[in-house]
Amino acid sequence: MSTVAMNPLNPLLAVTTGLPLFDAIQPEHVGPAIEALLAQNAAALEMAVSPETPADYDSLARTLSVATERFGRAWGAVGHLQAVADTPELRAAYNEALPKVTEFFTRLGADERLYAKYKAIANHPSAASLSTARQQVLKHSLRDFVLSGAELQGEAKTRFAQIQEELAALSQKFSEHVLDATDSFATYVSAEELAGVPEDVIAATRGAAEAEDKAGHKLTLHMPVYWPVMQYAKNRALRQQLYTAYVTRACEAGPMERDNGPVMADILRLRQEEAQLLGYANYAEVSLVPKMAESPAQVIDFLSDLARRARPYAEKDLAELRDFAAKELDLHDLQSWDVSFASEKLKEARYAFSDLEVKQYFTEPKVLAGLFKIIESLFDVTLRPDSAPVWHPSVRFYRIERTTTDQGTERTELVGQFYLDPYARPGKRPGAWMDDVRGRWLRADSGTLQTPVAHLVCNFPAPVGDQPALLTHDDVQTLFHEFGHGLHHMLTQVSELGVSGISGVEWDAVELPSQFMENFCWEWAVLKHMTAHVETAEPLPRALFDKMIAAKNFQSGLMTLRQVEFSLLDMRLHGEAGSEAHVQQIIDAVRAEFAVLMPPAFNRFQHTFSHIFAGGYAAGYYSYKWAELLSADAWSAFEEEGVDNTATGLRFRREILEAGSARDAIDNFKAFRGRAPTIDALLRHQGMA
DSSP states (O other): OOTGGGOTTSHHHHOSSSOOOTTTOOHHHHHHHHHHHHHHHHHHHHHHHSTTSOSSHHHHIIIIIHHHHHHHHHHHHHHHHHHHSOOHHHHHHHHHHHHHHHHHHHHHHTOHHHHHHHHHHHHSGGGGGSOHHHHHHHHHHHHHHHHTTTTOOHHHHHHHHHHHHHHHHHHHHHHHHHHHHHHHOOEEEOSGGGTTSOHHHHHHHHHHHHTTTOSSEEEOSSHHHHHHHHHHOOOHHHHHHHHHHHHTTTSTTSOGGGOOHHHHHHHHHHHHHHHHHTTOSSHHHHHHTTSSSOOHHHHHHHHHHHHHHHHHHHHHHHHHHHHHHHHHHOOSSOOHHHHHHHHHHHHHHHHSOOHHHHHTTOBHHHHHHHHHHHHHHHHTOEEEEOOOOOSSTTOEEEEEEEEEEETTEEEEEEEEEEEEEEEOOTTSOSSOEEEEEEOOEEOTTTOOEEOOEEEEEEEEOOOBTTBOOBOOHHHHHHHHHHHHHHHHHHSOOOOSTTTSTTTTOOTTTTTHHHHHHHGGGGOHHHHTTSOOOTTTOOOOOHHHHHHHHHTTTTTHHHHHHHHHHHHHHHHHHHHSTTGGGOHHHHHHHHHHHHOSSOOOTTOOGGGGOHHHHTSSOTTTTTHHHHHHHHHHHHHHHHHHHOTTOHHHHHHHIIIIITTTTSSOHHHHHHHHHSSOOOSHHHHHHTTOO
16 A cells, blocks of 8 residues: 555545645645655656556556646645745745655656657557547647756756756745735824725724734735725825835845845746756747747737837826826826826826726625626536635635536536635735646546636735625726636636646637636626625616726726836846846846836836746746737627627637647637637727727
8 A cells, every 4th residue: 555545644645536625734744745645656657667557648647647646736735825825834844845846746757768658659650549639738748848858868957957946946935035025014004194095995904903902004015905005095105105115025125035136046047057958049938839929039029019009108198197197186206106196096087987986886795796697697607606625714615517418308517616715814925816726637547527626816805894895996807817717727628637727728828718808897788787886785887887998998008018018028038148147237128118107226026026936927928918919809709799699608618718728729719719810909909909
């Protein structure tokens, strides 16, 4: 009997194909579980490459995929808890296990014996009779073996493995520094200093101070506090204080042990070294191998073209903002900490409404009910509350079901399940994301169908007292965005691990469903059913919605240039050898060429740019704009055929959401749209046509 099977009391080992026991997992479970799983997986690898395991798809899956999938789920549960419920003890356990886990998966991906077995399967005449999904798995696997160093020899192979371990540790350190720097800041102010700030924020900050037996109001850098202060606080000095703290997190201005400057430099240096070992000029080239874009030059041309089109609109946006700030707000020297405040005031003056007014109609329960209604009606599924162990009392769990008819008999089948963790709190990583718990898979060990499970994580303001949480319209779009990712993962009908759901989808196409779902937030037929005023329960008035639509592309030029700036910075940092020595100079050069609104010299945005230094977007941040082109064009099909057109919804479900990566993303898009994508819809949607 294996060591794994002999430790049923460890919650990371007790469950084989079920749901993680999040309420039982403790830091002391991590080390023993990882050691046991490493031993099991090492044995599985040796069995897989031995002569006893024939070079055929099913044999390899039964021998190796079963073990690695179980290992991945257990380690994923630990990583998830470290992101949403961090403690010093859990962090220590995670960091102790991280090098061992990284070492194993690096060794697995670079094992030339396993690579030879995959090549034998792919080159055998029987490969032609494999399903399309299995052929795609093989194609991706052979590509990934090369990118994982399987063709390297001797010292190069050893060094490649060392780099992977170092990069994993550095990315984790980068993320920890951002979280710690965000959590460590607090300032206490009087009610008078919060003049202009929404009442729900005032109540929440008062409650936070009272919880610490302190007077006044506790302000932090978490989004539910930071953003409304920047947007509404009349106190300019307070805005400057919070802005300065926010943009200097994890940099040389703070404690040395939390400075991400050296961490960034090491990450960039190591990625460049990795690229050269693999025979590429730079890491940007490596990053693009599994993506839709063909070369860094193509990406830069795309971004530069978009910047050229957006710049006149951005310059007009900024000129109007400066003029308004000077004339109406007596801000003759507009600074970065004034921009959100002045922009909100300009929007209120121009369109006669405020985000605060809109927010009163978006109560969280009503928004969720409206979102679920759209998903159910458009994609022909049902969402129901479900139960599972969770890591915090505010986390909910749901199931997605579908009714099918088999020989005249209706039956309900489980499609997928998801956790929803909506609120910000200390110890939880900032931002919003979707992650997979497990993928859809016709299991190689039992032949049973494993349904997909997802995490949907946001950082919204929590309810205050007996009042439901209030969401801004931006929050609503974030919720729809993450659900788009979740639907992509959960509605898949592909049953091959590696190409089901979001697995294997080109990174610059993975945002298509998420950005697509945001469009529903701008449809009257949708919003009127998902709004209810927090006090009167009245739905959003049509007149207010019309004002929101009029303001939809407010400052879209500025926002587009900002995203282009981030994307070009990312490509240059990963496309230029030696960039680690002059990160700030590259940022300054990109801004000088493309930005119209310059931040202050002390701004250290890059020190918290977790997408590229602690996430999967290295030399891939352009994916947001690239996929936005795809999603805008996909949405135009609904504009043409009807937003509530079930046939169009089912076609989107079938060709995009269900297809996983069994086909290339461009083929999925063409199957849905009937043609290749064009930029026209993107420019039109952003008011820049």
